Amino acid sequence: MSDNKPLRVLFCMAINQNFMDAPREEQLDVWAAFGDMWHGIHDMEGVEVIGNMDDDQSMVGPSDGYPWTTYLLADVADYDTVVACCNLFRSTAVGEGPYKLWRYAKVEARTGRELIVQRV
16 A cells, blocks of 8 residues: 655755845846746645745845745655755746856755654
């Protein structure tokens, strides 16, 4: 018997120094690309977004890792779909220039399963 439950994935996202150093117009292009990536995850087949959390009001400057800038929690059908979500950072163009989103932001996907604690 197969138990194909979705993966519980916490996408940890960080804005890096390249974004902080960019001129305002470039930052606006990055924000638009970030929105494309964000909605791309939400709209991807096999992804059910549960919620998100943003540290933007209590954190100033770039993130090198924890604490991350923002988090997105989702149930994801399989590992290949997790990879496809992360690949949006590699493939989403920023403005008309040569750069992709990964120049300005990064993602780490923490993958596990939903914890269910049985009552005794």
